[in-house]
Amino acid sequence: MDALEAIMTTRAIRRFTAEPVAEADLWTCLRAAQQAPSGGNVQPTRYLVVTDPDLRTKLGELYLSAFGRYAAAMPDRPTDAVGKRIGRSAFHLARTLAAVPVIVFFLMPRQESLVEGVDIGPVAASVYPAVQNFCLAARALGLGTTLTTVIRIHQAETLDLLGVPDGWEIAAMVPLGHPAETFSIAVRKDVAGLTMINRWS
Numbered sequence: 001m002d003a004l005e006a007i008m009t010t011r012a013i014r015r016f017t018a019e020p021v022a023e024a025d026l027w028t029c030l031r032a033a034q035q036a037p038s039g040g041n042v043q044p045t046r047y048l049v050v051t052d053p054d055l056r057t058k059l060g061e062l063y064l065s066a067f068g069r070y071a072a073a074m075p076d077r078p079t080d081a082v083g084k085r086i087g088r089s090a091f092h093l094a095r096t097l098a099a100v101p102v103i104v105f106f107l108m109p110r111q112e113s114l115v116e117g118v119d120i121g122p123v124a125a126s127v128y129p130a131v132q133n134f135c136l137a138a139r140a141l142g143l144g145t146t147l148t149t150v151i152r153i154h155q156a157e158t159l160d161l162l163g164v165p166d167g168w169e170i171a172a173m174v175p176l177g178h179p180a181e182t183f184s185i186a187v188r189k190d191v192a193g194l195t196m197i198n199r200w201s
């Protein structure tokens, strides 16, 4: 697939079929993730792939509970058509996460900076490019993903469930599966209205 087409049509997919993900495809996505840039080429990301049905069930419970807390904390629910669609879609994922064949955690070290004592940007800046590369590779293979973070509301329980040692935190949790919806170009704000040339204006 053409790289630009993959970029333009990669969007949040939250409805999946029960079809399993081929192991070779999962590794293609992970290799793509690992090709992403990182500050000083430190490559801080750890990938934790969950396929075990019992673990997925427990993650589904934690995610649904986290999503409920998130929804309750939102001051105003969106009332426009796009906002309502995202809300319904996000709630669907929260109710069905356990059925998604693969759930990938992107873990990052709990530290201020990748290089002690100097600010070369937040650690997360060296992790999210890997997440997006993973999602783009999945798209190229016809697989769906969504970058999610709501599980951080139950971060301690989730890390404990997955046996993650101290010193690591969740950057993202990405469900991966065959989409039960179609890929399309999402409507976004016009980039021309958000771009300045040479001076802030």
Ligand SMILES: Cc1cc2nc3c(=O)[nH]c(=O)nc-3n(C[C@H](O)[C@H](O)[C@H](O)COP(=O)(O)O)c2cc1C
Pocket (backbone or CB within 6 Å): 010, 011, 012, 013, 014, 086, 089, 090, 093, 146, 147, 148, 149, 150, 151, 186, 187
């Ligand atoms: C940092 C970040 C956190 C997100 N967390 C969640 C989440 O926890 N659950 C979820 O369903 N979607 C989550 N999303 C997905 C967004 O809702 C989605 O990217 C946005 O609505 C645009 O969707 P679209 O590309 O399909 O138009 C997150 C996206 C980002 C970038």
